[in-house]
Amino acid sequence: MKESLSYEERISQLRLTKQQHTLEKQRIDGTDGYWDIDDKGIIPKPEGFSFIPESNHENGDFYGYEFSGKNYQRLLETHPVYINKVSALAGGWMHQFMDVRIPKWNPDISYEHLHELQQKYDLIHGIGGAQHFNVDFELGLNLGFQGILKKILIYEKKDNGQHTDFYTAEKNVVMGMLNMITRHVNQARVMAKEEQDLVIKQNLIKMAEVNEALVNRPPKSFHEAVQFIAWYVIFATMYNNSGAGGAIDGYLYPYYEKEKKKGTIDDERAIFLLACLLMKDNQYYEIGGTYADGTNRCNDLSFFMVEAAHRLKIPTSICVRVHKNMNRDLLTLSVKYLFEDKLGTPSFVGHKGMTEGFMKNGYSVELARVRAKTGCHWCSLPGLEYTLNDIVKINFLAIFDVVYKEIINNNPSVEKIWESFEKHLKIAIETIAKGMDFQLDNMYKVLPELVLNLLCHGPIKSGLDMSNGGARYYNLCIDGAALATVADSFSAMKQRIEIDNKLTWGELDKVISNNFENNEVTRLLLKSVPKYGSGNSIADEYANKITKMFTKLVKEKNTPAGHPMIPGLFSWANTIGFGKTIGATPNGRKAKEPISHGANPAAGFIKDGTPTAIANAVANNQCGYGNASPLQLEFDPRMAADEKGIELVSSFIETFCDMGGTLLNINILNKEQILEAHNDPSKHPNLIVRVTGFSAYFASLSKEFRQLVVDRIVEGL
Numbered sequence: 001m002k003e004s005l006s007y008e009e010r011i012s013q014l015r016l017t018k019q020q021h022t023l024e025k026q027r028i029d030g031t032d033g034y035w036d037i038d039d040k041g042i043i044p045k046p047e048g049f050s051f052i053p054e055s056n057h058e059n060g061d062f063y064g065y066e067f068s069g070k071n072y073q074r075l076l077e078t079h080p081v082y083i084n085k086v087s088a089l090a091g092g093w094m095h096q097f098m099d100v101r102i103p104k105w106n107p108d109i110s111y112e113h114l115h116e117l118q119q120k121y122d123l124i125h126g127i128g129g130a131q132h133f134n135v136d137f138e139l140g141l142n143l144g145f146q147g148i149l150k151k152i153l154i155y156e157k158k159d160n161g162q163h164t165d166f167y168t169a170e171k172n173v174v175m176g177m178l179n180m181i182t183r184h185v186n187q188a189r190v191m192a193k194e195e196q197d198l199v200i201k202q203n204l205i206k207m208a209e210v211n212e213a214l215v216n217r218p219p220k221s222f223h224e225a226v227q228f229i230a231w232y233v234i235f236a237t238m239y240n241n242s243g244a245g246g247a248i249d250g251y252l253y254p255y256y257e258k259e260k261k262k263g264t265i266d267d268e269r270a271i272f273l274l275a276c277l278l279m280k281d282n283q284y285y286e287i288g289g290t291y292a293d294g295t296n297r298c299n300d301l302s303f304f305m306v307e308a309a310h311r312l313k314i315p316t317s318i319c320v321r322v323h324k325n326m327n328r329d330l331l332t333l334s335v336k337y338l339f340e341d342k343l344g345t346p347s348f349v350g351h352k353g354m355t356e357g358f359m360k361n362g363y364s365v366e367l368a369r370v371r372a373k374t375g376c377h378w379c380s381l382p383g384l385e386y387t388l389n390d391i392v393k394i395n396f397l398a399i400f401d402v403v404y405k406e407i408i409n410n411n412p413s414v415e416k417i418w419e420s421f422e423k424h425l426k427i428a429i430e431t432i433a434k435g436m437d438f439q440l441d442n443m444y445k446v447l448p449e450l451v452l453n454l455l456c457h458g459p460i461k462s463g464l465d466m467s468n469g470g471a472r473y474y475n476l477c478i479d480g481a482a483l484a485t486v487a488d489s490f491s492a493m494k495q496r497i498e499i500d501n502k503l504t505w506g507e508l509d510k511v512i513s514n515n516f517e518n519n520e521v522t523r524l525l526l527k528s529v530p531k532y533g534s535g536n537s538i539a540d541e542y543a544n545k546i547t548k549m550f551t552k553l554v555k556e557k558n559t560p561a562g563h564p565m566i567p568g569l570f571s572w573a574n575t576i577g578f579g580k581t582i583g584a585t586p587n588g589r590k591a592k593e594p595i596s597h598g599a600n601p602a603a604g605f606i607k608d609g610t611p612t613a614i615a616n617a618v619a620n621n622q623c624g625y626g627n628a629s630p631l632q633l634e635f636d637p638r639m640a641a642d643e644k645g646i647e648l649v650s651s652f653i654e655t656f657c658d659m660g661g662t663l664l665n666i667n668i669l670n671k672e673q674i675l676e677a678h679n680d681p682s683k684h685p686n687l688i689v690r691v692t693g694f695s696a697y698f699a700s701l702s703k704e705f706r707q708l709v710v711d712r713i714v715e716g717l
Contacts (some may be wrong), residue, residue: 004197004198004199004200005086005197005199005200007268007269007271007272008311010086010087010272011272011275011311011312013086014084014086014087014275014276014279014312015312015313015314017084018279018314019314019685019686021043021044022039022685022697022700023685024044025042025044025700026699026700035700035701035702036573036576036691036701036702036705037573037694037696038282038315038317038694038695038696039282039314039315039694039695039696039697039700040237040241040281040282041092041093041233041234041237041279041280041281041282042093042094042095042096042237043082043092043093043094044094045080045094045095046080046094049080049094049095051074051075051078051079051095053067053071053074053075054067054070054071054074055067057106057108059107061106063106063445063446063447064165064444064445064446064448065165065166065168065169065444065448065450066165066168066169068169068447068448068450069168069169069170069171069172069173069450070169070172071097072097072172072173072176072239072450072451073172073173073175073176073179074176075095075097075176075238076173076176076177076179076180076235077176077179077180079093079094079095079180079238080094081183081184081187082094082184083184083187083188083191083204083207084279085191085195085200085203085204086200086203087276087279088203088206088207088223088226088227088272088273088276089207089226089227089230089273089276089277089279089280090181090184090185090188090207090211090227090230091180091181091184091230091231091234091280092234092280093234093237093238093281095238096238096241097238097239097240098130098239098240098241098447104128104446104447105127105128105446106445106446109442109445109446111127111435111438114431114434114435114438117427117428117431118431118435120402121394121395121398121399121402121424121427121428121431122395122398122578122581123393123394123395123398123428123431123432123435124391124392124393124394124395124574125392125431125432125435125436126388126391126392126432126435126436126439127435127436127438127439127443128439128443128446129388129391129392129439129443130240130241130242130443130447130449131236131240131241131242131244131449131452132242132374132375132378132387132388132389132390132391133244133374133380133385133386133387133389133452133466133471134244134246134372134374134379134380134381134382134383134385135232135236135244135246135382135383135452135454135455135456136246136382136383136384136455136456136457137229137232137245137246137248137251137382137455138250138251138382139383139455139456139457140228140232140454140455141218141219141225141228141229141251141255142218143218144214144217144218144219144228145174145177145178145181145214145215145228146178146215146216146217146218147217147218148174148454148455148460149171149174149175149178151460152167152170152171152174152460153171155167155460155461155463156171156463159463162463163462163463163464166448166459166463166464166465167463169448169450170450170453170454170460173235173450173451173454174454177231177235178215180235181211181214181215181231182211182212182215184207184211185208185211185212185215186208188204188205188207188208188211189204189205189208191204192204192205192208206223210223210224210227211227214227214228214231219255220255221255221259221264221265222252222255222256222258222259222265222270222273223265223273224255225252225255226252226273226274226276226277229245229248229252229277230276230277230280232451232455233245233277233280233281233283234280234281235451236451236452237281237283239450239451240447240449240451242451242452244283244284244374244375244380244452245283245284245285245286246284246285246286246372246373246374246382247285247286247287247289247297247370247372247373247382248285248286248287248301248305249287249288249297249298249299249301249302249305250289250291250297252301253299253300253301256270256300256301257299260300267300267304270300270301270304271304271307271308271311272308274301274304274305274308275308275309275311275312277308278308278309278312278314278316279312279314282315282316282317282694282695282696283317284317284319284373284374284375284376285305285317285318285319285373286318286319286320286321286349286372286373286374287301287302287305287306287318287319287320287321287330287346288302288320288321288322288326288327288330288331289321289323289351289369289370289372290321290323290325290351290369291369291370292366292367292369292370293366294365294369296325296326296327298326298327298330302327302330303329303330303333305318306318306320306330306333306334306337306346307333309337309341309343309345309346310337310340310341313341313343313686313688314343314688315343315344315345315688315694315695315696315697316343316345316695317345317347317693317694317695318345318346318347319346319347319348319349319373319663320334320346320347320348320349321348321349321351321373322348322349322350322351322653322654322657323351323352323657324352324658326351328650331650331653331654332646332647332650334346334348335640335646335649335650335653336640336646338640338649338666338668339635339637339639339640339641339645339646339649339668342637342668342669342688343688343695344665344666344667344668344688344689344690344695345690345695347663347664347665347666347690347693348653348657348663348664348666349373349379349628349657349662349663349664350656350657350658350660350661350662350663350664351369351657352657352658352660353622353624353628353657353660353661353662354368354371354379354626354628354662355368355369355371355626356368356660357622357623357624357625357626357627357660357662358371358379358625358626359626360624360625360626361475361564361566361625361626367381368626370382371385371626374389375389375390375693376390376570376572376692376693376694377389377390377568377570377572377598377628377630377662377663377692377693378390378477378568378627378628379626379628381472381473383455383456383457384456384457384458384471384472384473385471385472385473385474385475386440386466386467386471386473386474386475386476387475387476387477387566388436388439388476388477389477389479389568389627390477390479390570390572390693392432392435392436392476392477392478392479393478393479393480393481393570393571393572393574393578394425394428394429394432394478394479394480394481394550395481395482395574395578395581395582395595396425396480396481396482396483396485396486396546396550397481397482397485397486397578397579397582397585397595398482398578398581398582399421399424399425399428399486400417400421400482400486400489400585401582401583401585402424403417403420403421403424404417404586406420407420408505408509409509412505413498414490414493414494414497414498417490417493418490418545422549422553425549425550425553426553429478429553429554429565432478433476433558433559433560433565434559434560436476436559436563436565437559437560437561437563439467440467440468440469440474440561440563441468441561443465443467443468444464444465444467444468448465448467448468449465449466449467452466453465453466453470456470456471457472458470458471458472474563474564475563475564475565475566475626476559476563476564476565476566477565477566477567477568477627478554478565478566478567478568478627479567479568479569479570479571479572479627480546480547480550480567480568480569480623481569481570481571481574481575481578481595481598482571482578482595482596483532483543483546483547483569483596483598483599483621484531484532484533484539484543484596484600484601484602484605485585485587485589485595485596485602486542486546487531487532487539487540487542487543487546488529488531488532488539488587488596488602489585489586489587489589490538490539490542490586491529491530491531491532491537491538491539491542491587492526492527492529492586492587492588493508493586494538495529495530495538496508496525496526496529502525503522503525503526507522508526508586511523511584512583512584512585512586513583513584515583515584515590515591516584516588516590523588523590524588526586526587526588527587527588529587530606531587531601531602531605531606532601532602532605532617533600533601533602533605533606533613533614533616533617534601534605534606534613535613535616540617540620543617543621544620544621547569547621547622547623547629550567550569550623551567551623551624551625554566554567554623555567555625566623566625566626566627567623567625567627568623568625568627568628568629569598569599569621569622569623569629569630570598570599570628570629570630570692570693571595571596571597571598571692572692572693573691573692573705575594575595575596575597575708576594576704576705576708578594578595579592579593579594579595580592582595587602594708597632597692597708597712598629598630598632598692599617599618599621599622599629599630599631600614600617600618600631600632600712601613601614601617603711603712611633611635611652612652614631614633615631615633615652615655615656615659615661616659618630618631618656618661619631619656619659619660619661622660622661622662624660628662628663629662629663630662630663630664630665630692630693631656631661631663631664631665632665632667632690632692632712633664633665633666633667634666634667634669634712635649635666635667635668636668636670637668637669637670638670663693665690665692665693666690667689667690669689673687674687674689674698674709674710675710677698677699677706678698678703678706678707678710681698681699681706682699684698684699685697685699687699689709691705691709
């Protein structure tokens with residue numbers, strides 16, 4: 001038998017496998033070969049594999065506990081085995097359970113009473129939205145898969161038949177999980193017998209032993225704990241695309257610490273295991289925060305996660321929590337690799353803004369401290385809180401468009417438009433609130449949270465889905481979008497019509513109605529008004545007024561059923577879709593062009609715009625209740641080429657977070673490279689960008705979405 005590969009060589013092979021899978025997916029998946037979402041870990045299906053679920057509806061779809069549970073069990077029991085022999089972890093997913101669920105909502109459960117206003121204001125209402133909350137991995141690690149099954153059986157017996165469908169479905173899911181793991185144990189043993197490389201052979205034997213242990217008991221070793229997380233990531237993502245890793249350096253550290261003291265693991269082994277975990281899916285993991293009592297959570301694993309992402313060099317979503325007592329070496333290393341690798345990883349969450357903001361909803365500081373980064377721009381209490389975060393959005397520009405058309409031929413003024421904007425925004429928020437109540441009343445009848453329920457504290461005990469009473473806390477989040485587009489539009493009208501008298505309302509409406517055709521001079525006149533982010537401008541005042549108005553309207557009352565709501569500012573990937581429904585606007589934007597991104601000023605808001613100007617604008621427009629208003633920045637890779645540059649950027653991040661900033665995403669790209677990759681993605685197939693809150697291969701994005709990223713990056717450098 002020959003000598004084997006080093007950890008570094010094995011990681012290189014894993015990276016190549018990831019890149020090959022991505023190229024294959026680009027050829028066969030997505031829309032015209034592209035997809036504008038997180039870089040998910042799904043791997044190509046083997047030829048001939050298909051899954052057809054059993055239906056309980058005349059439309060051919062399936063709904064509710066019984067059929068969701070038994071269909072998912074059958075998928076797990078027939079899903080192909082996947083083992084990459086250079087990885088330390090078994091498993092992979094090749095089929096998205098939700099792919100077979102079209103339409104995704106049960107047509108018999110109608111919310112037609114909300115349709116008119118949802119369509120009028122182009123609302124992303126969240127009805128039918130799955131996951132978007134965080135599980136408690138510590139709970140799962142303590143129980144293991146058999147312990148979870150035992151817990152279900154115990155509470156099913158206590159339930160006395162009140163929630164039979166719920167418990168049966170949960171049992172089906174866990175039995176399917178155990179079956180899938182067992183099949184991987186058997187396959188790893190077969191592969192080990194055939195393997196000639198001694199180290200790889202031992203790796204496959206160890207893989208079989210680790211997974212056999214997980215079939216029978218909770219994880220005891222660090223390797224077993226990481227494999228448990230990997231399996232849960234696979235099962236949850238395959239079920240409904242959930243992505244919530246939480247504070248991984250906290251819940252995994254006891255396993256590492258115990259083995260480190262015994263001398264049964266070294267740092268290189270730990271880093272390799274974490275790299276194998278990051279291969280499974282682009283999950284969101286937080287590192288470097290605090291425990292509930294305020295003590296620093298940063299430990300060796302915090303550094304190992306950053307190191308693993310650095311060595312692997314694929315899209316990952318690690319986030320460093322920045323606070324005043326943090327280990328600054330972790331921040332320095334993170335910034336160093338951010339510039340060195342140019343992967344858009346890690347991002348940075350502001351502990352002060354997120355913690356103090358969440359406390360304003362009436363929660364203790366202890367709870368606020370452990371509310372972990374869970375998705376693109378948001379946090380949740382692990383295993384306790386249902387949020388709907390990032391899937392409920394109000395397009396401020398759609399509200400503005402309704403108002404503009406209502407007022408423009410009725411003796412218009414900026415003040416009248418502003419007053420009507422507030423009135424319609426309030427109606428839109430009330431419509432969203434009713435829709436979220438509808439979601440909580442009915443989602444479990446469509447696709448219950450059968451996988452995430454297992455690692456949450458309420459569902460198994462109560463027999464209730466997390467979406468329907470099983471959570472301890474309900475904080476329903478609403479994001480506002482198009483802040484800069486609307487603020488700049490108000491400013492342009494105020495400046496050019498009411499202050500400068502360079503346009504009349506009639507002239508404005510004529511050029512907007514004609515989409516500025518043959519009137520570029522007027523468009524540039526409007527566009528040249530000082531924009532949000534330029535500092536002390538009329539647009540800055542309007543941006544702040546919009547943020548405060550939106551926050552007040554969301555927080556002034558709960559949903560009709562009494563659930564609290566939390567405001568934030570974030571557009572995610574909806575910038576293009578939101579813009580397509582709206583005609584030309586007073587800020588010089590042409591019809592159907594994208595809206596502005598998140599809380600950021602519009603691209604090119606000032607000539608030679610600095611990161612400081614953008615950061616000040618975003619920091620001053622935080623809603624302030626624990627739902628983020630992220631800052632998206634693009635830096636030239638030469639900026640932090642030395643120790644002084646790294647220190648400068650680290651201080652910039654700390655200052656933004658100290659100002660109350662909630663989240664900071666950074667891209668490191670130069671104009672020439674991004675333009676070349678945009679014109680011909682094949683020239684840079686492995687180029688990775690942080691798109692919004694997520695990172696992805698640039699070549700996997702559609703041309704339209706690449707253009708959006710290009711505009712932002714080119715204008716920002």
